[in-house]
Amino acid sequence: MKAEISHFSSVLLEWYGIHGRDLPWRRTRDAYRIWLSEIILQQTRVDQGRDYWERFVRRWPTVELLAAATEDEVLREWQGLGYYSRARNLHAAAQQVVAAGGFPDTVEGLMRLRGVGAYTAAAVASFAYDLPAAVVDGNVYRVLSRYFGIEVPIDSTEGRRLFAAMAQELIPADRAADYNAAVMDFGATQCTPASPDCAMCPLAETCAARAAGRVADLPVKQGRTRVQERHLVYIYIRCSGEVAIRRRGAGDFWQGLWEPVLADEGGAEVPEGALLLASGVKHVLSHRKLLCDFYLAEPKEKPALPAGYIWVKEEALDAYAKPRLIERLLERLP
Numbered sequence: 001m002k003a004e005i006s007h008f009s010s011v012l013l014e015w016y017g018i019h020g021r022d023l024p025w026r027r028t029r030d031a032y033r034i035w036l037s038e039i040i041l042q043q044t045r046v047d048q049g050r051d052y053w054e055r056f057v058r059r060w061p062t063v064e065l066l067a068a069a070t071e072d073e074v075l076r077e078w079q080g081l082g083y084y085s086r087a088r089n090l091h092a093a094a095q096q097v098v099a100a101g102g103f104p105d106t107v108e109g110l111m112r113l114r115g116v117g118a119y120t121a122a123a124v125a126s127f128a129y130d131l132p133a134a135v136v137d138g139n140v141y142r143v144l145s146r147y148f149g150i151e152v153p154i155d156s157t158e159g160r161r162l163f164a165a166m167a168q169e170l171i172p173a174d175r176a177a178d179y180n181a182a183v184m185d186f187g188a189t190q191c192t193p194a195s196p197d198c199a200m201c202p203l204a205e206t207c208a209a210r211a212a213g214r215v216a217d218l219p220v221k222q223g224r225t226r227v228q229e230r231h232l233v234y235i236y237i238r239c240s241g242e243v244a245i246r247r248r249g250a251g252d253f254w255q256g257l258w259e260p261v262l263a264d265e266g267g268a269e270v271p272e273g274a275l276l277l278a279s280g281v282k283h284v285l286s287h288r289k290l291l292c293d294f295y296l297a298e299p300k301e302k303p304a305l306p307a308g309y310i311w312v313k314e315e316a317l318d319a320y321a322k323p324r325l326i327e328r329l330l331e332r333l334p
Contacts, residue, residue, distance in 0.1 A: 139187025
């Protein structure tokens, strides 16, 4: 087994030396910039995340400056990335770091930061401090399950423990950062979920899944969370150069973001004569599918608003952080 592990790791590192992705956060040992990249790349493609990372670094080049920003400013810069709890946690963690006098330099210390789990802590620890902490994400699950022929479900307690232990055993102590980057890149560009390039894979001859003809079957999952469908009806009320919006509260998706009047919540109804601008617009979240109708109402006098809504200048609306769905709806306004 030790020989097999050594072969896997050395081949992976050799492959990475040729095919590894050139990413800006890999050219630094600054824990702030590495941590920032890891938070942004949660649930985000690298090509999209790179643009956001560069914008954040330009606006807040240090963790102190990010911590001093308002939550609204951070949410506004995050707009379009989704999973907005990441932005709120990012801001809160930056304030933790500043209060502590700097970034923690251990996995345990990093995991005490808001929004930082085992994967992110291991990534920052290895990339910033060269600590031999193995990352385990979807790419790692896929590569290890295929190469070693592991059929234990990756979303089971047993599977999570097994893969975490195996990943830690595989990591070379003297090249932790390179190995973690290598296994992630290998899963992202070579051993992909669909149509992996097995013909050009440097590990093909010793891959258990390829030998058994089971590449498409691995990794194994127990099942998926049922997606809930929800119907939303928004009313864009425009009057005297102002529009009605509210900030979404805790306990639901899009917490802290702004939206137009939502019908059927707080007593709001579609006003008579409102213009239907869009119907059945679909927007998919992690475990929800939203179907949305969008109306425009332009009363001559300001109506009473449900609790929680305020009037703002329409020309200032861009300053309020909004979900991507709302941005798409606003593009339909005449």
